[in-house]
Amino acid sequence: MPDRPRYYLTTAIAYANHKPGLHTLYEVIGADVIARWHRLKGDDTRFLTGTDEHSVNIAIRAAEEGLEPRAFVDARVGEFTDAEGALGITPDRFIRTTDPDHVAAAQEMVRRAFANGDIYLGTYEGWYCPNEGFKANSDLHETAAGWQCPNHPDVPLQWLTERNWFFRLSAYQERLERWFLDNPGAVQPDFRRNEMLGFIRGGLEDFSISRAGATWGIPFPIGEDGQTAQREDGSWDPEAGTIYVWYDALINYITGAGFLSDPDAFGRWWPADLHVIGKDIARFHTIFWPAMLWSAGLEAPRKVWIHGFLLLRGGERMSKSRGNIFDPHDMIEAFGSDGTRYVALREVPFDRDAEVSWEAFVRRYNADLANDFGNLVNRTVSMAGRYLGGERPAPRTAPGASALGHAWSETLPAYAERLEGCLLHEALAALWDFVGAANRFVDGEQPWVLAKAAKAGDAEAAARLRDALGDLVEACRVVGLAAAPFLPQTAPRLLAQLGHSFPYGPDGNGGPPILDELAWGGRAAESGTLGFPEPLFPRLDVESVEG
RNA sequence: GGCGGAGUAGCUCAGUGGUAGAGCAGGGGACUCAUAAGCCCUUGGUCACAGGUUCAAAUCCUGUCUCCGCUACCA
Numbered sequence: 221m222p223d224r225p226r227y228y229l230t231t232a233i234a235y236a237n238h239k240p241g242l243h244t245l246y247e248v249i250g251a252d253v254i255a256r257w258h259r260l261k262g263d264d265t266r267f268l269t270g271t272d273e274h275s276v277n278i279a280i281r282a283a284e285e286g287l288e289p290r291a292f293v294d295a296r297v298g299e300f301t302d303a304e305g306a307l308g309i310t311p312d313r314f315i316r317t318t319d320p321d322h323v324a325a326a327q328e329m330v331r332r333a334f335a336n337g338d339i340y341l342g343t344y345e346g347w348y349c350p351n352e353g354f355k356a357n358s359d360l361h362e363t364a365a366g367w368q369c370p371n372h373p374d375v376p377l378q379w380l381t382e383r384n385w386f387f388r389l390s391a392y393q394e395r396l397e398r399w400f401l402d403n404p405g406a407v408q409p410d411f412r413r414n415e416m417l418g419f420i421r422g423g424l425e426d427f428s429i430s431r432a433g434a435t436w437g438i439p440f441p442i443g444e445d446g447q448t449a450q451r452e453d454g455s456w457d458p459e460a461g462t463i464y465v466w467y468d469a470l471i472n473y474i475t476g477a478g479f480l481s482d483p484d485a486f487g488r489w490w491p492a493d494l495h496v497i498g499k500d501i502a503r504f505h506t507i508f509w510p511a512m513l514w515s516a517g518l519e520a521p522r523k524v525w526i527h528g529f530l531l532l533r534g535g536e537r538m539s540k541s542r543g544n545i546f547d548p549h550d551m552i553e554a555f556g557s558d559g560t561r562y563v564a565l566r567e568v569p570f571d572r573d574a575e576v577s578w579e580a581f582v583r584r585y586n587a588d589l590a591n592d593f594g595n596l597v598n599r600t601v602s603m604a605g606r607y608l609g610g611e612r613p614a615p616r617t618a619p620g621a622s623a624l625g626h627a628w629s630e631t632l633p634a635y636a637e638r639l640e641g642c643l644l645h646e647a648l649a650a651l652w653d654f655v656g657a658a659n660r661f662v663d664g665e666q667p668w669v670l671a672k673a674a675k676a677g678d679a680e681a682a683a684r685l686r687d688a689l690g691d692l693v694e695a696c697r698v699v700g701l702a703a704a705p706f707l708p709q710t711a712p713r714l715l716a717q718l719g720h721s722f723p724y725g726p727d728g729n730g731g732p733p734i735l736d737e738l739a740w741g742g743r744a745a746e747s748g749t750l751g752f753p754e755p756l757f758p759r760l761d762v763e764s765v766e767g
Numbered sequence: 768g769g770c771g772g773a774g775u776a777g778c779u780c781a782g783u784g785g786u787a788g789a790g791c792a793g794g795g796g797a798c799u800c801a802u803a804a805g806c807c808c809u810u811g812g813u814c815a816c817a818g819g820u821u822c823a824a825a826u827c828c829u830g831u832c833u834c835c836g837c838u839a840c841c842a
Contacts, residue, residue, distance in 0.1 A: 415837045599801035663806040755802050
């Protein structure tokens with residue numbers, strides 16, 4: 221079997237403390253589109269999503285609900301996988317930081333850093349909220365009475381010191397800066413890259429990677445004496461503490477590639493081609509993570525893409541704690557799974573923040589999906605069926621013969637380039653420019669006029685009618701197929717209406733290279749029977765749709 | 768405070784020296800294949816403000832105002 225290009229991409233793992241909102245799933249939808257695109261291209265693709273389940277905060281939340289941490293996160297994980305399923309997300313593995321192979325991987329990474337001399341015992345100092353643990357100054361309020369925890373203003377903060385293991389991040393400052401300079405595409409978009417570069421140049425401090433008191437976490441594998449913290453019965457010495465969540469969470473990306481558990485797989489999948497993450501965790505992924513990998517003798521990821529946030533009107537940040545989230549289930553009910561995927565990725569540029577609103581989503585759905593694209597397919601299938609019978613008309617494929625074919629030859633490369641460059645909103649814009657061209661083509665050709673003339677015996681009109689409708693059917697085919705990563709449920713239904721098959725599996729695997737399929741006239745030689753024109757995206761009445 | 772970015776039509780944005788643009792929203796029209804969709808036309812802007820350079824500035828320079836991002840251990 222010839223080697224296919226491989227493509228390994230991940231999302232950030234979701235913090236399993238609340239049920240997921242659209243602002244969390246947004247990133248997963250975008251990454252799923254990229255994963256599907258690579259599968260459709262024929263790349264050997266591995267896509268990882270999952271949940272981050274350790275930390276003191278999780279244990280506190282669980283206690284608030286009267287649950288053991290494990291039972292608490294199990295429930296959260298179920299909500300997350302349900303939401304992913306409802307949105308057509310297709311991870312090749314849904315990883316949990318409580319998975320046994322991940323626990324082993326994180327502990328091995330600590331051992332490797334220790335063996336490399338990058339971990340040492342030190343003292344961590346900071347404000348400590350008895351209810352939440354150590355807090356950064358930026359998370360606290362300074363009042364006349366001193367510093368306060370915003371969540372527990374009545375509980376006095378304590379200045380505590382804790383004996384912790386530290387990771388020697390400072391040792392990697394020069395190598396990190398060189399990595400940024402030598403690989404300008406590794407951290408993107410550019411303005412995020414510049415921010416991270418500035419942070420590096422400002423000087424890097426070592427950071428603590430263990431938590432002494434915490435019990436809900438991965439046991440720290442090394443004791444203060446430098447020996448293993450594992451006891452003869454296999455249990456871990458609680459005195460060694462647990463691994464700080466970031467030295468746990470990031471490692472999921474290599475666990476999911478087979479680190480430790482499957483060295484052959486790991487050799488094939490690592491380094492990852494793409495980590496898709498939010499701007500709030502850019503530093504961990506572009507600075508801490510490469511250094512952690514290098515310390516263990518592994519390669520840094522090839523690319524980290526940093527997206528923005530969904531904001532409410534006025535720029536207010538959406539967050540679980542404020543409760544001002546879009547519930548994905550409400551959106552799926554209104555727009556369907558594909559409609560939700562589309563409006564989220566079209567309304568929010570994948571490289572920056574955007575304000576979103578229910579009204580804007582409805583407008584976008586109606587304008588792009590119902591009116592422009594859905595109606596194009598509907599009028600095309602309807603006319604072709606009525607004027608030409610059930611046989612699918614063939615497009616004009618001779619060079620220069622079809623204006624739409626020519627337009628497509630410019631649309632496709634632009635679409636692919638933007639998609640592979642993570643500019644998903646611009647990829648859709650390119651595709652929809654072509655949809656507009658197809659709608660204008662209909663009005664220019666006026667097939668209904670040609671049909672009357674043909675019926676009256678005008679052979680020239682009959683030929684022109686057949687050609688125009690052939691081009692239009694082909695335009696619908698290539699757009700529907702190209703949009704399949706965004707609209708995975710719609711694509712097969714659309715192609716069926718056109719009398720074409722959709723030669724890919726539910727996750728996009730197993731078919732011919734999509735770039736071959738997307739050539740204008742790529743299936744022109746095949747005959748087919750048109751299906752019934754059924755609206756793909758029913759228009760929504762703005763008044764009747766509740767947010 | 769430091770570094771970086773932004774301020775252009777009601778909204779979202781493109782436009783880095785040569786007569787202000789797109790999409791959406793609003794208004795009008797012709798058509799009728801279609802999901803009252805599509806198509807055509809159109810209203811709408813002292814390009815944040817003030818200076819400066821230039822034959823010419825949204826664009827280059829200086830200053831001011833406003834907003835935003837980053838400025839390390841919640842994740």
